[in-house]
Amino acid sequence: MVQAKGITKTYNKGSGASVQALREVNLEIQQGEFVAIMGASGSGKSTLMNILGCLDKPSGGQLLLDGQEVSQMDDQALAKVRNQKIGFVFQSFNLMPRANALENVELPLIYSDKADITRLSREALESVGLKDRIHHNPGELSGGQQQRVAIARAIVNQPEIIFADEPTGNLDTRSSYEIIALFQQLNQQGKTVVLVTHEPDIAEYAKRIIKITDGSIVSDQANASPKDAALALDQIPKQEVRNENK
Amino acid sequence: MRTNRTISTALKCLRRYRLRSFLMMIGIVVGIAALTMVVSAGLGSQKRVMDRVKVFGVSAIMIHAGGGEVTQPSGGTPTNTLTVDDVDAIAHEVPDVVGVAPMGQKGRVEIKYLDRTATTNIFGVTPSWVPVWDWDVTEGDFITDEDMEGLNRVCVLGTTVYKALFDSTADPVGERIMIGSVAFEVKGLMKSKGTSPRGGDMDNRIFVPLSTFMKRVDNVDYISGVRVRFGGSGSIEQKAEEVRTVLRSRHQLATGQPDDFSLITPTEIVKVAKKVAGTFNVLLIIVSAISLIAGGVVIANLMLLSVNERRREIGLRMAVGASSSDIRQQFLAEAVVITLIGGVFGLLLGALGIGLMRQLSKMPLVISWASVLMGLVFSGAVGIVAGYQPAKRAARVQPVEALRG
Ligand SMILES: Nc1ncnc2c1ncn2[C@@H]1O[C@H](COP(=O)(O)OP(=O)(O)OP(=O)(O)O)[C@@H](O)[C@H]1O
Ligand SMILES: [Mg+2]
Numbered sequence: 001m002v003q004a005k006g007i008t009k010t011y012n013k014g015s016g017a018s019v020q021a022l023r024e025v026n027l028e029i030q031q032g033e034f035v036a037i038m039g040a041s042g043s044g045k046s047t048l049m050n051i052l053g054c055l056d057k058p059s060g061g062q063l064l065l066d067g068q069e070v071s072q073m074d075d076q077a078l079a080k081v082r083n084q085k086i087g088f089v090f091q092s093f094n095l096m097p098r099a100n101a102l103e104n105v106e107l108p109l110i111y112s113d114k115a116d117i118t119r120l121s122r123e124a125l126e127s128v129g130l131k132d133r134i135h136h137n138p139g140e141l142s143g144g145q146q147q148r149v150a151i152a153r154a155i156v157n158q159p160e161i162i163f164a165d166e167p168t169g170n171l172d173t174r175s176s177y178e179i180i181a182l183f184q185q186l187n188q189q190g191k192t193v194v195l196v197t198h199e200p201d202i203a204e205y206a207k208r209i210i211k212i213t214d215g216s217i218v219s220d221q222a223n224a225s226p227k228d229a230a231l232a233l234d235q236i237p238k239q240e241v242r243n244e245n246k
Numbered sequence: 247m248r249t250n251r252t253i254s255t256a257l258k259c260l261r262r263y264r265l266r267s268f269l270m271m272i273g274i275v276v277g278i279a280a281l282t283m284v285v286s287a288g289l290g291s292q293k294r295v296m297d298r299v300k301v302f303g304v305s306a307i308m309i310h311a312g313g314g315e316v317t318q319p320s321g322g323t324p325t326n327t328l329t330v331d332d333v334d335a336i337a338h339e340v341p342d343v344v345g346v347a348p349m350g351q352k353g354r355v356e357i358k359y360l361d362r363t364a365t366t367n368i369f370g371v372t373p374s375w376v377p378v379w380d381w382d383v384t385e386g387d388f389i390t391d392e393d394m395e396g397l398n399r400v401c402v403l404g405t406t407v408y409k410a411l412f413d414s415t416a417d418p419v420g421e422r423i424m425i426g427s428v429a430f431e432v433k434g435l436m437k438s439k440g441t442s443p444r445g446g447d448m449d450n451r452i453f454v455p456l457s458t459f460m461k462r463v464d465n466v467d468y469i470s471g472v473r474v475r476f477g478g479s480g481s482i483e484q485k486a487e488e489v490r491t492v493l494r495s496r497h498q499l500a501t502g503q504p505d506d507f508s509l510i511t512p513t514e515i516v517k518v519a520k521k522v523a524g525t526f527n528v529l530l531i532i533v534s535a536i537s538l539i540a541g542g543v544v545i546a547n548l549m550l551l552s553v554n555e556r557r558r559e560i561g562l563r564m565a566v567g568a569s570s571s572d573i574r575q576q577f578l579a580e581a582v583v584i585t586l587i588g589g590v591f592g593l594l595l596g597a598l599g600i601g602l603m604r605q606l607s608k609m610p611l612v613i614s615w616a617s618v619l620m621g622l623v624f625s626g627a628v629g630i631v632a633g634y635q636p637a638k639r640a641a642r643v644q645p646v647e648a649l650r651g
Contacts, residue, residue, distance in 0.1 A: 050646050055649075056646045075571075076569045078569075079564070079568060080567065094561075094562050096562070099258075099262065107563065112567065157566075157567070
């Protein structure tokens with residue numbers, strides 16, 4: 001469903017020097033995959049993900065989404081694609097601080113044609129286990145809970161693919177596994193998940209691992225036996241659990 | 247995005263930043279309140295002008311003895327230029343004249359009834375006064391032809407004079423009052439007429455027969471003015487010109503010599519009164535327009551601040567499906583919604599101010615739907631103008647940059 005052909009991204013700096021963030025990236029992601037993108041800091045992971053997620057435009061190459069050429073689309077059409085086909089999860093959550101969980105999750109629906117916004121948002125929050133936190137503001141939630149609100153927001157409009165850029169980067173171990181377990185569960189329900197991480201043990205929960213160095217894919221391998229985050233969660237001692245019942 | 251969602255989103259965001267929204271609103275509230283009050287005062291004085299013109303009548307003109315401007319009759323020139331014969335000539339020579347009401351006038355005359363005294367204006371008039379001015383008695387009778395012929399010492403009181411000399415329930419008809427040192431019998435009481443086109447109290451008058459006035463009160467052979475009422479169709483200005491021609495030839499005025507009388511037409515009264523009210527209003531409208539512009543500048547600045555502060559939110563909205571135009575519309579809607587709310591509060595505050603001014607002064611104030619509509623249109627326009635640039639800037643935010651870090 002996602003096809004990248006010879007994607008390049010060049011940033012021009014003011015002094016005339018330019019940074020090649022991506023060099024000729026070829027990549028194909030099928031429906032139902034769970035892909036982890038790994039690489040050192042500055043290797044181009046976020047750049048690639050933003051381009052695949054239609055949030056940024058490549059300098060060169062071709063991007064096809066469900067067979068459609070993305071570079072041909074105007075701002076309006078791209079916004080529609082981001083709204084209906086793609087869900088984003090960020091390292092720093094990116095929740096609106098002055099809005100409660102429900103209002104944050106409603107955000108994609110506001111820009112859709114769907115009615116019954118509140119009910120759909122409530123259901124999305126229930127599905128990530130935050131039924132009793134819907135009227136809390138982000139400041140009243142733990143990091144793990146905030147990221148779960150962000151995931152509810154990413155899935156509320158039923159996208160086909162979820163892009164997560166280091167979603168566990170700001171979380172403690174137990175919360176991290178909870179988030180990964182949630183992604184695995186979503187993947188089992190048929191959603192495509194693309195997850196950026198630089199932690200090797202997180203990548204082991206994916207079905208396919210892509211490694212990037214200096215803007216190029218250096219390895220792309222299937223993970224024959226992905227681990228189960230739900231099992232890993234059971235092994236973690238309860239003391240590490242943050243108090244989530246405030 | 248649908249319009250109602252744009253508006254509800256704008257309302258939500260305004261509620262999330264209460265203090266800023268409040269600050270944005272203040273300027274508009276003050277500006278619209280000021281504008282409402284100014285417009286209402288303007289409409290009030292316009293109404294006053296029209297009321298006075300109605301009192302004056304639209305089918306009659308006034309001729310005063312002595313030349314000069316309307317605002318300053320006679321202007322120092324002699325006022326013994328108009329005679330009863332002039333009046334007869336107008337009545338017979340000018341077409342379409344349906345009535346003439348000559349008058350002699352003497353101001354600041356002491357009058358007395360029992361132990362009460364007052365100062366008033368004495369008018370010597372003929373029976374034609376009633377049809378020409380469309381102004382009759384409420385009690386008793388007006389001056390008759392017999393009174394004219396017999397030089398009778400009878401008078402009819404204006405309501406202001408009546409109130410000054412008599413108790414409110416007393417019947418003045420048949421009583422004798424002193425005008426100067428001469429006793430007059432009260433024949434009747436005039437209906438109240440209110441304020442004259444020049445702003446004087448038309449009820450502070452005593453009417454006596456013109457013949458009596460000329461022989462016994464003022465001892466003159468000239469009159470001070472005449473009101474001429476026209477019938478038929480055609481422009482009143484043109485008819486006034488014919489009167490002018492007749493009078494100039496009777497007074498043997500050569501071309502180039504100024505009139506020795508002054509002619510007042512209804513159009514002229516409107517002109518003068520509007521000039522006085524107009525300069526006052528233009529000034530106030532400028533002041534309230536400036537306060538509205540200042541309010542708009544405050545909104546534009548706070549909106550720009552808001553866009554900068556909410557870059558991350560804007561980037562996020564774009565990431566989840568907002569197009570640039572959705573974002574532009576949302577910020578424009580925020581500006582317009584806040585100015586419209588400010589406009590409504592401004593109108594309420596203005597209405598409150600008008601109520602207060604009515605209590606404190608006699609200033610005529612009129613609230614009209616037109617001024618309410620104008621207030622709302624103005625505040626909405628300020629919102630669009632002030633929100634345009636910030637909204638454009640918001641629409642240009644690059645989501646990737648806004649969301650980084
Ligand atoms: N807007 C920009 N202007 C200039 N250079 C940029 C810009 N964005 C990214 N880069 C450069 O592109 C390269 C790739 O950046 P990218 O953010 O994709 O790395 P990353 O793999 O996500 O790193 P990290 O793990 O630290 O998030 C880096 O060298 C970065 O400095
Ligand atoms: Mg990154």
